[in-house]
Amino acid sequence: MDWIEVTIKTTAEGADVAAQVFYDVGVTGVVVEDPYAIHEVQSDERSWDYVDESMLNGMEEEVLVKAYLSNDPSFEEKLARIKEKIKWLQQLDHGLDMGTLVIELTKVKEEDWANNWKKYYKPLKVSSRIVIKPSWEQYESKDDEIVLEMDPGMAFGTGTHETTTLCIDALDRYLKGGETVVDIGCGTGVLAVSALLLGAEIATAIDLDSNAVQIAKENAERNRVNHRMEVIHGNLLDQVYGQFDIAVANIIADVIIDLTKSIRRFLKPNGLFIASGIILDRLQDVLEEMEASGLELIEKKTKGEWAVVVCKANA
Numbered sequence: 172m173d174w175i176e177v178t179i180k181t182t183a184e185g186a187d188v189a190a191q192v193f194y195d196v197g198v199t200g201v202v203v204e205d206p207y208a209i210h211e212v213q214s215d216e217r218s219w220d221y222v223d224e225s226m227l228n229g230m231e232e233e234v235l236v237k238a239y240l241s242n243d244p245s246f247e248e249k250l251a252r253i254k255e256k257i258k259w260l261q262q263l264d265h266g267l268d269m270g271t272l273v274i275e276l277t278k279v280k281e282e283d284w285a286n287n288w289k290k291y292y293k294p295l296k297v298s299s300r301i302v303i304k305p306s307w308e309q310y311e312s313k314d315d316e317i318v319l320e321m322d323p324g325m326a327f328g329t330g331t332h333e334t335t336t337l338c339i340d341a342l343d344r345y346l347k348g349g350e351t352v353v354d355i356g357c358g359t360g361v362l363a364v365s366a367l368l369l370g371a372e373i374a375t376a377i378d379l380d381s382n383a384v385q386i387a388k389e390n391a392e393r394n395r396v397n398h399r400m401e402v403i404h405g406n407l408l409d410q411v412y413g414q415f416d417i418a419v420a421n422i423i424a425d426v427i428i429d430l431t432k433s434i435r436r437f438l439k440p441n442g443l444f445i446a447s448g449i450i451l452d453r454l455q456d457v458l459e460e461m462e463a464s465g466l467e468l469i470e471k472k473t474k475g476e477w478a479v480v481v482c483k484a485n486a
Contacts, residue, residue: 173242176277177253180233185269187333187476191450192256193238194423196249201332204235233270239279250276297336298343301365306393317368320393321361322386334447337472337479338421339365341445345481346370350416353377353437355407355430360387360400362419367396377403377411408437419445424453427480428460435465438484443469447479454478 179189183205190201240246257272294304296316304310306322339362342352348370354363357376360383367374374396376387384404391397403410407430416439420430427446434444444466449457451473457480461468466482473479 174239174279175242175246175250176279177238177240177250178275178277179236179253179257180271180273180275181236182268182270183234184267185272186234186236187450188260188267188269189236189272190332191423192253192260193236194448195256196252198238198240202235202237204237242278298340300343300369301339303361319361319364319368321359321364321390322393333474333477334421334449334479335361337447337474337477338362338419338445341470341472341479341481342366342369342417342419345417345443345445351375351414351439352417352419353408353411353415355418355420356422356426357387357402358383358421360390360402362421363387363400363402364390364394364396366417366419367399368394371417372399374400375403375411375415376400377405377408379404379406408433411437413437414439415442417443417445420448421446422448424449424457427457431457431460431464431466435484440484442484444482444484445479446482447477449478449480451476451478454480 177193179192181189186203186205190203193201240249254274257274260269261272292305294302294308294310296302300315300317302310302312302316302318304318304320306320310318312318342362342365346366346369350366350371352363352366352371352374354360354366354374354376357363357378360376363374363376378384378387381404384402387402388397391400391402405411407426414437418434418437420427422430427449430446431444438444446457454471458468458471461480461482465485467485468480468482470481471478
């Protein structure tokens with residue numbers, strides 16, 4: 172299958188907002204080419220264990236946010252929605268330097284994409300214990316580190332976006348061992364796999380995209396937790412039954428708000444709901460809905476332009 176690489180030219184300040192444009196049309200993973208961020212990583216040994224300086228070769232001064240959309244009949248509709256959102260951002264007085272917001276399109280064959288992706292994806296420590304490592308890289312764990320091996324597949328996230336790392340960090344801190352976990356909108360399955368590696372007993376992962384379901388299953392096998400992880404093809408919780416100790420969702424604010432109205436039915440007494448994918452402008456909306464739904468706020472934490480919220484379903 173051929174794919175279309177859609178690039179939005181922006182700034183470091185506008186990168187998260189540009190990425191949200193893609194997430195709003197259903198993209199679950201983006202690539203951000205930020206020469207300034209790479210220079211920072213090169214000077215910080217705690218961030219990446221491998222930094223390929225060739226990544227800077229030919230890189231533009233602007234920050235490029237890229238997503239890959241399948242070249243099928245749905246492409247023109249998604250592109251129109253992206254252009255409409257960009258036009259809205261250009262007219263909005265949001266106080267951010269968004270740069271030019273020029274959109275560029277490039278056709279990419281799947282085999283070419285697979286090779287291009289790898290140069291952006293290196294081992295990264297995302298919580299006190301979890302290190303996410305691509306399947307083609309080598310990494311030796313240190314101290315109590317837990318290595319999670321991932322292959323993102325086509326057009327899915329690597330697990331290194333701020334919203335994902337916020338969720339993994341929360342799982343790292345709140346999991347005590349033996350819990351049941353449901354990962355809603357699982358994508359690559361990185362959160363469900365993380366939960367199992369951190370001590371959860373059983374995880375259920377669900378996604379509406381059949382490709383995501385297959386990739387999540389493969390990543391469960393890759394990390395040898397497939398015997399404890401069920402992957403379901405379905406929309407949010409419509410195919411999920413029973414109650415869980417922890418529900419985790421890394422989606423978008425509007426979906427989190429909808430989930431909040433019904434999530435208590437799927438949580439055991441005092442169960443936790445960990446929610447991210449929430450851009451800061453929508454955080455208050457999410458918090459208000461959680462309060463209205465009778466959930467107790469335990470923690471809110473931000474990273475960049477994103478937030479994670481942890482709340483409890485009181486008995």
